[in-house]
Amino acid sequence: MRNTRKGFTLIELMIVIAIIAIIAAIAIPGILSARRSANAGSALANLKSFSTAMATYAQDQSDQKYPASSAALGDYYSHIETKGGYKYFYKTNSGNSKFVYVTAPASLNNGTKIYFVDESNRIFEADATTEANCTGINNTATFDFNEEGSARYTSLNWKAKS
Numbered sequence: 001m002r003n004t005r006k007g008f009t010l011i012e013l014m015i016v017i018a019i020i021a022i023i024a025a026i027a028i029p030g031i032l033s034a035r036r037s038a039n040a041g042s043a044l045a046n047l048k049s050f051s052t053a054m055a056t057y058a059q060d061q062s063d064q065k066y067p068a069s070s071a072a073l074g075d076y077y078s079h080i081e082t083k084g085g086y087k088y089f090y091k092t093n094s095g096n097s098k099f100v101y102v103t104a105p106a107s108l109n110n111g112t113k114i115y116f117v118d119e120s121n122r123i124f125e126a127d128a129t130t131e132a133n134c135t136g137i138n139n140t141a142t143f144d145f146n147e148e149g150s151a152r153y154t155s156l157n158w159k160a161k162s
Contacts, residue, residue, distance in 0.1 A: 032109075039111045042084040043103045044161070047117040050101050053077035055121065065096040066119065085110025093145035100143050100152060104128060114156065122149060126156035 008016075053076040058064050070079035070090040080088055086103045093099075100118050105111035105128055114126045143152045150158030 036109075036111050039084040039086060039105070040113055040115075043086040043111070043113075043115055044123065046080070046083065046086075046088070047101060047103060047115055047123055050077055051117045051121045051123075054099060054101075054119070058119075066092055066099045068092060068096055070101075082106060091143055098145045115161065116153070116158075118149060118152070120149065123161040124150045124158040125161045126158045 053073060054066055057073060057076045058066055067073055070077070073079065079090065082088070085106050087106055089102045089104075091100050091102070098119050100116050102114070102116040104114040108128060112128050114128045115123055117123045144154075145152065150160065
């Protein structure tokens with residue numbers, strides 16, 4: 001009587017599973033890093049589009065002012081609340097002569113940078129090293145419009161991006 005073996009032994013299956021686990025452990029961090037980079041690239045592109053829309057809006061207005069809310073931009077730009085893991089917030093000073101448009105990752109899984117653009121069309125970035133940094137930038141964040149650029153929100157260490 002011949003013993004014909006069909007299938008794999010338990011050891012062979014465990015070796016295959018271990019190899020797949022090792023490959024996954026190597027690949028997953030790279031995939032997550034690529035996703036965070038893509039999210040940040042999308043956020044920067046949205047800030048640039050918004051800045052262009054704001055410049056166009058202000059030129060079209062007789063008083064050269066910015067809208068009091070992003071909803072007032074109408075056909076110039078469609079405001080988004082959250083996209084690609086980033087949340088967006090718009091603020092103006094009381095006279096609507098200055099603005100900031102801020103984007104922060106919804107969590108550190110989505111990105112590690114916080115960005116904002118102002119009326120000078122410059123983009124600033126800061127590290128989102130903690131979840132508190134991500135959630136601290138929201139509709140209640142206070143910006144000092146008497147200051148310029150990165151000095152408007154001193155809770156983070158801002159650097160000019162462009």
